[in-house]
Ligand SMILES: Nc1ncnc2c1ncn2[C@@H]1O[C@H](COP(=O)(O)OP(=O)(O)O)[C@@H](O)[C@H]1O
């Protein structure tokens with residue numbers, strides 16, 4: 318779909334950034350291929366913002382090698398900045414400026430900006446275009462910051478938690494825009510602590526914890542890597558597990574972790590579900606509270622770090 | 629695929645960026661209510677009040693004494709107080725950081741700010757001059773000397789304002805910039821002649837930018853002096869020191 322060749326949009330090797338004595342980024346490796354969406358996923362304090370801000374040239378790394386569009390952001394920021402779009406995690410806008418005024422202004426700093434009214438409409442900013450920034454809602458502020466990041470038609474955009482605090486509708490509008498960027502060949506690096514966001518949008522996910530990438534790959538690769546999917550049901554205690562196992566497809570497991578609660582792991586799909594309910598019917602079992610859960614990035618994260626991600 | 633976002637990055641031409649930034653900064657400055665109180669209402673009220681009511685003893689016509697000081701005060705209010713407060717909060721809210729990631733170079737951002745200060749000052753000068761003339765002011769001297777003094781004063785006040793905004797917390801800048809304004813209003817030779825203070829205090833107060841500017845402007849506009857080199861020198865030293873320190877210590881985030 319996208320060529321893996323050519324210079325990566327971002328290449329970080331052994332990136333280190335310390336604040337005082339403690340390393341916020343601690344030997345991070347990251348490669349972002351041109352034209353893809355890469356999600357940097359991790360809990361609060363993992364070092365996502367610090368990493369992104371090193372890429373944007375705001376922070377100078379203490380060690381490691383960093384190239385963004387082939388340039389060193391610490392020393393070649395002036396060349397780099399017109400080519401990238403930036404959405405800060407928060408702030409960045411005059412409190413007294415009107416939403417459209419700010420968007421028009423930043424558009425005017427670029428040579429070939431997007432059409433401002435059209436972009437504003439896409440992101441639902443037209444209705445609050447004359448509202449001063451300090452009176453915008455959290456979601457409107459986020460969408461304005463996103464618009465500012467893309468209005469200059471950059472090659473590469475950095476979005477730091479673009480959907481934090483958005484309602485579902487605005488969140489989907491943001492996702493649609495990111496997909497559109499990708500379709501038009503723009504490279505996107507976004508940070509998030511939402512699993513579904515990474516799964517939904519990203520070609521490549523880098524899971525970050527304590528300043529390092531602890532796993533990376535496509536969402537499918539990552540969720541395939543860990544333990545299997547799970548199907549649970551309740552029934553009367555003490556069912557014949559050996560018979561159930563014999564009925565299941567190869568590679569599946571059946572257990573009774575607590576009396577009357579059954580847990581089947583394996584390739585959970587329609588076939589497995591049909592097999593289990595057929596077996597229950599044969600054995601006169603009224604299977605209650607059947608639930609299936611596919612293995613998600615959330616599980617991957619939990620397995621890798623032992624921590625829950627806020628979702 | 630829409631092609632709408634197909635990358636086509638690039639900076640606008642520099643003159644266009646600077647003009648846009650200057651226009652934006654000017655609009656925001658003139659839109660800001662508290663700022664207008666400081667830059668327009670207070671100097672005008674002082675001029676009208678002190679030239680019509682006999683509150684302090686001055687030599688000659690009160691309006692001839694007051695107008696140069698009020699013009700100097702306008703410079704202080706816009707270039708120092710207003711700019712320091714606005715820039716301090718822009719830094720605090722990440723505006724300077726965000727614009728740092730745009731194609732606008734930092735020096736061009738500062739050009740925009742300076743242009744906004746100069747435009748506001750020009751408007752203030754026109755307004756205050758008109759008010760003073762209506763009150764019977766009769767200016768003397770060489771207008772070029774007046775312009776040079778005003779520009780030196782603006783450079784000194786801008787340097788000090790940016791130094792404060794770029795190093796202190798925004799709240800501290802807000803408090804300190806207003807405090808300096810009020811203190812210099814009374815002790816900077818604007819409404820109370822410096823002659824009213826004891827010798828030691830007068831020598832020190834005379835070295836403040838506001839006193840040097842109001843004294844210099846008075847020498848020209850009231851007394852018809854050619855160019856008050858002493859006051860101009862004091863302002864130039866302030867300008868060089870403050871701008872150098874601001875350049876050295878200003879933090880953008
Ligand atoms: N300017 C700073 N000074 C000191 N510590 C910081 C600073 N910025 C971030 N940190 C610390 O560095 C760690 C990583 O922060 P950050 O990069 O913001 O993480 P994330 O974006 O993943 O939440 C945190 O422990 C945070 O407290």
Ligand SMILES: [Mg+2]
Nearest residue numbers: 365366367406
């Ligand atoms: Mg963050």
